[in-house]
Amino acid sequence: RACVLAAGWFIEKKMKLDSKTIKLDKVSSFGDGGGPEWQGLAALAGDFAFEARERPVIVSFDHEPWQGGCPNEDIIINCKMDPIDSECINIYQPHAVQWWFQRERRFPLVQDHAPDSLSILNSKTDFLAFMVKHCDNAEDYPVTGALRTALFDVLPTLYKPGFAIGNCRKPDPSVQWRYLEGNNADILRPYKFTIAFESSYLRGYHTEKLLNAIIARTVPIYFGHHDTVGSIFNPKRFIHCSFDVDGLVKKSDELGLKGEGETRIDFVKEHAAEDLKRCVEAIKRVDQNDTLWREMVEQPMLPGNRIEGTPFDLRPISRALRKAIELHQPSWL
DSSP: OOBOOOOSTTHHHHHHHHHHHTTOSOOBOOOSSOSGGGTTEEEEETTEEEEESSOOOOEEEEOSSSOOOOSSOSEEEESOSSSOOTTSEEEEOOHHHHHHHHHOTTSOSSOSSOOOHHHHHHHOOEEEEEOOSOSOOTTTSOGGGGHHHHHHHHHHHHSOOOEEOSSTTOSOTTSOOOOOTTTHHHHHTTEEEEEEEOSSOOTTOOOHHHHHHHHTTOEEEEESOHHHHTTTSOGGGSEEOOOOHHHHHHHHHHHTOOSSSSHHHHHHHHHTHHHHHHHHHHHHHHHTOHHHHHHHHHSOSSGGGOSTTSTTOHHHHHHHHHHHHHHHOGGGO
């Protein structure tokens, strides 16, 4: 038999495509343990095919906020601290860290000197960027996923309008969303501010949104879990907007709000009106004070301007991964 190892949203589709590409006779499931059936399997990991003498240790990266479980994996590199996938070993690494190592290593984690914030400010041609594919994806995300669109909608009334450069609220409906392969920061660069809200409010769930906005030398307008973001990113480098998440989720569940569209966005604009107003006031305060904006842009990305003690330090996760593999395949190490 042959087995293809793949990860991602479209794992079944990818397995079928890979089986055609490398002309395997059969695509099999991962199986439920290591036995003679694993002898001589052709396994595909990334772009490399190899022969497995025994059942491999299966490690998967979890990039999404929902709890998918681990029916096939032995180890999950989990992008959140809570909830965890209890059926297998979890090792925490935020998605922002994975994104930097995959796409943005051109941007140094530790700055050796403050950037020329005056030149950066003078290069900015627009106020605020809003780059989102779905205005609200109720199928996959809780009601907090509607907060970013709600903020963008109330900005013109409470202060001044931003500019939509994604699929949501785009000024030109004929322009189709495209995945911005590694160029997100470059596209955000002309803007002073970027709405960088997380779709979910979970401990440890911090994605590339804040990272891209910082790399673009904008001031990010952020929403994410307060307890954990400060261990990854310098809190002085962004505006952190707060919302009554528990109250919004409870009320939304009571009303049974479902479906993608404007319903949950209108609900958030009504029930989080005061929090949205405070968020806009924070943006306005920085936008109208060049000195304050420059001070924020001059701040280093990492707390204390050091890698040690942050998830960008790969030594702790490397030790944890080694220990986890030893539990499954001690002969490998």
